[in-house]
Amino acid sequence: MWATLEQIIDRLKQGRAILVIGHAQPDGDAISSVAGLVTVLRRYGLSASGCIADDIPWYYKSLPGADLIASPRELRAHSFDTTVVVDSSDIDRIGEADVLFEGDVPDVTLDHHRTNRGFGRLNYCDPDSAATAMIVLDIARALVPVDRELAQILLLGIATDTGFFKYPSVGAHVLEAAAQLVQHGASIQRIASAVLENRSLNTLRLLARMFDTITLREEGKVAFGWVSKEALQETGCTDQDTEGFVGEIRALHGVEVAILFVESSEGEVHVSLRSKSFVDVSEVAAALGGGGHARAAGCSFKKASLDAVVDKVVTAAVQGFRKDARR
Ligand SMILES: [Mn+2]
Missing domain, CATH: 3.10.310.30 (Diaminopimelate Epimerase; Chain A, domain 1)
Known part of the structure; x- marks a missing residue:
């Protein structure tokens, strides 16, 4: 069923061992929303792990957050009571990470893809959100203080999913969120340098x-x-x-x-x-x-x-x- 963000947050708080999964062939928003949500849940005092089926592209690895994401193989020995899928419009997008949870469907999905039909038990999808990292930022604000590291992690998804603040999805709301993250110590230049100015010959x-x-x-x-x-x-x-x-x-x-x-x-x-x-x-x-x-x-x-x-x-x-x- 579709849920409010409050209902999602209440469900997350009940998790004892939470698995956060992003889509295969990860982009900046998948990395940012997995690493961001894992960071928020851990700071709140919950046990959380991040997983993405494919390798994280090397140019993201210099940024905070990439080290919070493991492969399905690395997590196979663990068991989880709550599974969250982020930034994925359908279950096929998570690739081999589906071996990590019992049953057919994740407990919670968080997304912003217009084509998402809601494939988890509790689903939240806001197509007007410029990035899934924006939704994770809303969850962060409800649960924990946003420090420099968390701000840097969340700015990655917002920056990359908006083409570095130039797509039609960029309204005042996006720039205000980015401005707040910068106030908390995040650097756009650091992300731009890693993602845009790092091409090999x-x-x-x-x-x-x-x-x-x-x-x-x-x-x-x-x-x-x-x-x-x-x-x-x-x-x-x-x-x-x-x-x-x-x-x-x-x-x-x-x-x-x-x-x-x-x-x-x-x-x-x-x-x-x-x-x-x-x-x-x-x-x-x-x-x-x-x-x-x-x-x-x-x-x-x-x-x-x-x-x-x-x-x-x-x-x-x-x-x-x-x-x-x-x-
Ligand atoms: Mn996205």
Whole structure:
């Protein structure tokens, strides 16, 4: 059932051994909301552990919080009486972390993805929230003092999920929350330096390969590019290194919908969709088995060729663009 934040907080207080899980292929908000909630619960006096199925990208590891997140394997010997899933629109997003809890569903979910249908026992989802870290900040304010470390952890999710304070989700409320975290001692520059100014030369060479693939449709309003398995291998990169690439496509003049295809080494294709001002890409992604937000969404395909996925997704995105352009 859907719950209020007060009901969620009451449920969390009853936990004796709490497991907080974020989505696989973690981004800044997944790391921030897992590490932030673990920190809040521990400071409140509860036992809490954080888990994410995939490795944390290396450039987040210099920031506080990453060390609070373990792999499912590291936590297998522990037992938990309360499971919380954060920043995930459906249960499939948590990957192999589902082995850590009994039954089919987590006790609590906290999220901000518009496509979330509420897959836990108690669910809280606010699509107007710019980041799940904003929701964790509200929980923090109800339970513990916010110190410099907690502020730094929570600012990560807010900064990264808003494209460093430039997406339409950024209103006064977001800037006020960020300002408070900065007052508590957090540094935006530290996050920007770790996330935006840390690309390896290999990653820049991979980006150059991706730029060469950019293809336009609908008179330049729909743009897409791809990173093949070969491009990853030949540049010595992994799919983690493609973080931010889709934003480079969206930055192209005149583009409304930007799509990045990444053929990861396991033969899977991950698709990131972004829009600039009016196309709801969460609808496009949801129709393809994925999910997300109106301006940022994604989906994944297994055992499919890159070419076939590009054809299928671009066709769906062009249809979505035409539909929303008529509105
Ligand atoms: Mn998020």
